[in-house]
Amino acid sequence: GLGSALHGRGPPRARKPGEGAGAETLWPRDALLFAVDNLNRVEGLLPYNLSLEVVMAIEAGLGDLPLLPFSSPSSPWSSDPFSFLQSVCHTVVVQGVSALLAFPQSQGEMMELDLVSSVLHIPVISIVRHEFPRESQNPLHLQLSLENSLSSDADVTVSVLTMNNWYNFSLLLCQEDWNITDFLILTQNNSKFHLGSIINITTNLSSTEDLLSFLHVQLESIKNSTPTMVMFGCDMESIRRIFELTTQFGVTPPELRWVLGDSQNVEELRTEGLPLGLIAHGKTTQSIFEYYVQDAMELVARAVATATMIQPELALIPSTMNCMDVEVANLTSGQYLSRFLANTTFRGLSGSIRVKGSTIISSENNFFIWNLQHDPMGKPMWTRLGRWQGGKIVMDYGVWPEQAQRHKTHLQHPRKLHLRVVTLIEHPFVFTREVDDEGLCPAGQLCLNPLTNDSSVLDSLFSSLHSSNDTVPIKFKKCCYGYCIDLLEKLAEDLNFDFDLYIVGDGKYGAWKNGHWTGLVGDLLSGSAHLAVTSFSINTARSQVIDFTSPFFSxxxxxxxxxxxxAAPIGAFMWPLHWTMWLGIFVALHITAIFLTLYEWKSPFGLTPKGRNRSKVFSFSSALNVCYALLFGRTAAIKPPKCWTGRFLMNLWAIFCMFCLSTYTANLAAVMVGEKIYEELSGIxxxxxxxxxxxxxxxxxxxxxxxxxxxxxxxxxxxxxxxxxxxxxxxxxxxxxxxxxxxxxxxxxxxxxxxxxxxxxxxxxxxxxxxxxxEGYGIGLPPNSPLTSNISELISQYKSHGFMDVLHDKWYKVVPCGKRSFAVTETLQMGIKHFSGLFVLLCIGFGLSILTTIGEHIVYRLLLPRIKNKSRLQYWLHTSQRLHRALNTSFVEEKQQRFKTKRVEKRSNVGPRQHSSVWNTSSLSHDNRQKYVFSDEGGQNQLGIQAHQDIPLPPRRRELPASLTTNGKADSLNGARNSVMQELSELEKQIQVIRQELQLAVSRKTELEEYQRTNRTCES
CATH class of the missing domain: 3.40.190.10 (Periplasmic binding protein-like II)
Incomplete structure (x- = not known):
């Protein structure tokens, strides 16, 4: 941990925490607790999880600080320095503190602290009200002065008068005992200043009539000799009352200039009742005693952090562990830490903290200078003119009262504000083009691209640009235009200001880098620019250091x-349907084929041996052939199912295929032609x-x-x-x-x-x-800029009145993808690259067909002979008719013989009787029918032909044509009826004969199968 010790004594009257530094009595205890609590909350202030700890001691080192502030009126230290050193060492130093924070009240106490730091080799920071002169330059003892660290009101006021050449002035005091000694000394030391009258209105403030008469006399007497009036000791309420009375009754001369000599709080500044041209100064933050204590403690913490990163053993382990027995070493921990104290700078609560020389800690907080002027709307507005820094005024922007007076006549308004605007090229917000031959811009705004952000270089370039002899190189000149330039021109017109425009030197928006801000933010902070107008994003880090207007673009x-x-990949032709759809289609296809096969074989009308004993059989392969043909629209010979259920299912499958293929065809061109691949990212x-x-x-x-x-x-x-x-x-x-x-x-x-x-x-x-x-885009301004609210108000008006919509339509409504409309015919044509997958698929099919041929020979030569030897695997008709034929030779030869017999019978029936009645189904002769029986004798299959007697059929009756009359009717209807009855009876007889023949064939088949099974059993 880090220790910090307190020691001091002294003082007279109490002061509440938070009271200004000008109060006489300090309360260090509360300030220390306040500082430790705040600094321990700062992440990254100390490395290695170190934290701040405070060891409090008072006078003899009794261990804690009493509730009352430093109340001992006398000190025993001066009588016995050795005892004092021992007391401090035993109470504070041996506890491992890194530095001492002290609050001395006299020169003697400062000398005692010098002794402590020199003997014990420990850094001491003394927080004092007034800086004490010191003869020794002890680097271990630093002092932070509350009053001398603040810039004097008198110095600022004198600088304002000098800046405007207002050397003849008078004073107006609202409080009789107000201390203006510093101001009078500064003006008397400068021979240019001439003090006119000192008007003290303290006794006349209660009576309005007395105040008016007194001011009238005094102001009339000085209006010709001292046209400047400096006011001291007046609060804002008194100032407003004075100006309201003098303005109402016409007491104040119009040419009189007014300056407020006391520092003002920016939050209390008002415009009602105050004269235009009034000058005031003040700080944006008020420093209090607690801020100085915290800054002193933070200085120690930062120094320890830096030292620890280099030599932690020397920075964290104090050299003084035994009191009055300090080891002599080349470098003690206190001396090592003092080096980092002298080189640590940071922005603290009380101001900019740094060490001057070797013993003085400076806390400098800048003053800002304001002037009451008219805004573009005609309303009074406090305009910041500059800041007082380092003993001088740094001009900001705007018109100083004296400069405005020199540039106007009695009929003219003051000169416009002249601002410098920085921008950054970002389409469509800011474009650039080259200037013409004369270095001018026919359209857009002339802007410079100096490739630097040095304010002195920019000043010289713009001074040369506006002079009669323009020497700015033409390579620096550009013409700027775009969304933001149009907005800037509109703001300049409405706010009545002129501007110089330049492009940021490093081309950056701005980030904290190497201890400073770059880009647009850096130009605003350095004073190089007064506005930053581009696509400038508003974020937290930037908003902490500069001002932003309300967003003009979201x-x-x-x-x-x-x-x-x-080029479309190999599988591009399948893209119109998702892979799950393809999978579903082929699964549905095979399921449909299975059900078609089952329905056909279970139906009494199916294309199966049990159905109508047809020469063809509807197997599972036949079902697959039907389903694939319907799916792909193949116009090939197929074997359709014969049963009603199978045909219904086949038509249902055809409807399914029609919708799938129509969807596929509709999406094919759109998917394959418009396909573009890109990185698919869901977001950050x-x-x-x-x-x-x-x-x-x-x-x-x-x-x-x-x-x-x-x-x-x-x-x-x-x-x-x-x-x-x-x-x-x-x-x-x-x-x-x-x-x-x-x-x-x-x-x-x-x-x-x-x-x-x-x-x-x-x-x-x-x-x-x-x-x-x-996020949003806003216009960037320097911190505490008075223009921020005015520009934000105008931007809000532009949004409500539609001006921002006009800008958006102007710069964003362009034809997307300009060449797309000219390439429509080209992109609709599908080349071979889009269907390369189909050609590859065809080539793969050729290769697979060769493999299939090889597979057929393997099945025929190796697999089928093995299956023939197994009696249980002989029936394959339900799966494949060709496979069944290959395994059952008798089935094949019997079918071939029947086919030949039918062909002979058909030939014998061809003749003049082909016109016979369609009802006659006995046209095929059943003569010479034979059955072929396979016998196995001597180990070889021999064909035994057994002629079997034909079954006698009834003689066929020859029908004679009926004689027709002239109207096409038969002579006798009874003759027609008789012929039909006879033919029906003949058909019934034929059916009986066929049934007998079938019964005989079935019994014969059973005998043959039993005979074949017996032979195989004997062989095995």
Whole structure:
């Protein structure tokens, strides 16, 4: 831990915590507790999880600080210095403190602290009200003065008078005992100043009539000799009352200039009842005693932190462990720490903290100077003119009263404000083009591109630009135009100001780098520019150091990728349907084929041996053939099912195929022609960004709000993408469009990316993912700028009146992908690359057909002989008719013989009787029918032919044609009826004969199968 000790004594009257530093009695105890609590909450102030601890001691070192402030009126230290040193050492130093914080009240106490720091080798920081002169320059003893560290009101007031050449002045006092000694000394030491009258209105403030008459006499007497009046000791209420009375009754001369000599609180400044041209000064923050204590403690903490990172053993382990027995070493821990104390600077609560010389800690808080002027709307407004820093006035912008007086006549208004505006090129917000031959801009605003942010170089360039002899090199001159330039011109018109425009030197938006702000933010803080107008994102880090107007454009961050037209891959023809749909189709196809087979074999009318004993059989392979033919619309000979259920299911499958194929055909052209591949990113949380694969590259613009967002939200992602970050947005877009591309994704403001997509003639760019990090573009101004509220009010009016919509339509309504409309006919044509997969599929089919042929020979020569030897695997008719024939030779030969017999019978029936009645089904002769029986004798299959007696059939009756009358009717209806009855009876007889023949065939088949089974059993 870090220890800090307190010691001091003294004082007279009490003071409450938070009271100004001018109070006489200090309360260090509360201030120390306040400082320790605040600093321990600051992350990263101390390394290695160190924290601040305070050891409090008073006088003899009794261990704690009493409730009353330093109340001992006498000190025993001067009588016995050795005892005093022992007391301090045993109570404080041996507890391992790094430094002492003391609050001495006299010169003697300062000398005693010098002795402590010199003997014990421990740094001491004395917080004093007035700086004590010291003869010794002990680097271990530093003093922080409350009053001398503040810039004097008298110094600021004298600087204001000198700046405007107001050397003849009078004083107006509202309090009789007000101390103006410092101011009078400064003016008397300068021979240019002439003091007129000192008007004391303390006794006349109660009576209005007395005050008016007194002011009338006094002001009339000085109006010709001293036209400047400086007021001291007047609060804001008294000032307002004085000016309201003098203005109402016309007492104040109009040419009189007024200056407030006392520091004012910026929050209490008002405009009602005050005269135009009134000058005031003050601080934006009021320093109090607690702030100085905290800054002193933070100085020690920062020094210890820096020293610890270099030599922790020397910075954290005090050299003084045994009192009055200090080891002589080359460098003690206190001496080592004092080096870092002298070189530590930071911005504290009380001001800018740094060590001057070797013993004085300076806390400098700048004064700001304001002037009451008219705003563009005609209302009174406090305008900041500059700041008082380092003993001099640093001009800001605006018109100083004396300068305005020199540039006007009695009929003219004061000269316009002249501002310097910095911008950054970002399409469509800011474009640039070259100037003409004369160095002018026919359109847009003339702007300079000086490639620097040095204010002195900018001053010289713009001075030369506005002079009669323009010597600015033409390479620095550009013409700026765009969304933000139109907005700037509108603001300049409404706020009545002129401006000089230049492009930021380093091309950056602004980030904290190497101890300072870069880009636009750095130019605003250094005073080089008064406005920053471009696509300037408002974020937390920037808002802490500069002012922003209300947003004039709302946006977010987005991701830009490039689309690529590529040759359709092999499986492109399958893209119109999802893989799950393809899988569903082929699963449904095979299920349908199975059910078709089952229905056909279970139906009494099916195309099976049990159905109608047809020569063809509907097997599972036949069902697959039917289903595939219907799916792909193949016009080939198929074997359709014969049963009613099978045909219904086949038609249902045909309807299913029709809808699937029509959907496929409708989507095929759109999918294959319009297909563009790109990196699919869901947003900033996409795994490709958080866990980038090999070769995946993405980046953003350096020192932009996008980089700041990624750095704060996703440190690991930022560390990876740093190598791919680019200087500006056009560079990132170009890296995406390069062949080969240098980036796979580009993160930036979506407003900028949308514009790049809209102007991309090749339609290669695309924004992907959900927007993230909602932000807005605002106009940047220096801190505490009085123009911030006015510009914000105008921007709100522009939004409500539609001016911002007009700007958006002007710069964003462009034809997206300009060349797309000219390439429609080209993109609708599908070349061989789109169907390369089909050709590859056909080639694969050729290869598979060769393998299938080889497989057929393997099955025929190796597999079938083995299956024949197994009696249980002989029946394959339900699966494949060809496989069944190959395994059952008798079935094949019997079918062939029947086929030949039918052919002979058909030939014998061809003749003049082909016109016989359709009802006669006995046209096929059954003569010479034979059955072939397979017998196995002597180990060989021999064909035994057994002639079997034909079954006698009834003689066929020859029908004679009936004689017809002239109207086409038969002579006798009874003759026709008799012939029909006879033919029906003949048919019934034939049916009986066929049934008998079938019964005989079935019994014969059973005998043959039993005979064949018996032979195989004997052989085995």
């Amino acid at each position: 946006t977010s961050l987005g991701i830009l990728v490039r689309t690529r037209d590529t 949380h996409d795994p490709k960004l958080h866990h980038p694969s090999q070769g995946f590259r993405f980046g953003t613009v350096r020192e932009s709000s996008a980089e700041d967002y990624v750095r704060q939200s996703f440190p690991e992602m930022h560390e990876y993408m740093r190598r791919y970050n680019v200087p500006a947005t056009p560079d990132g877009v170009e890296y995406l469009k390069n062949d080969p591309e240098k980036l796979d994704a580009f993160i930036m403001d979506k407003a900028l990316l949308d514009y790049e997509v809209s102007i991309d003639a090749d339609c290669k760019l695309l924004t992907v993912g959900k927007p993230f990090a909602i």
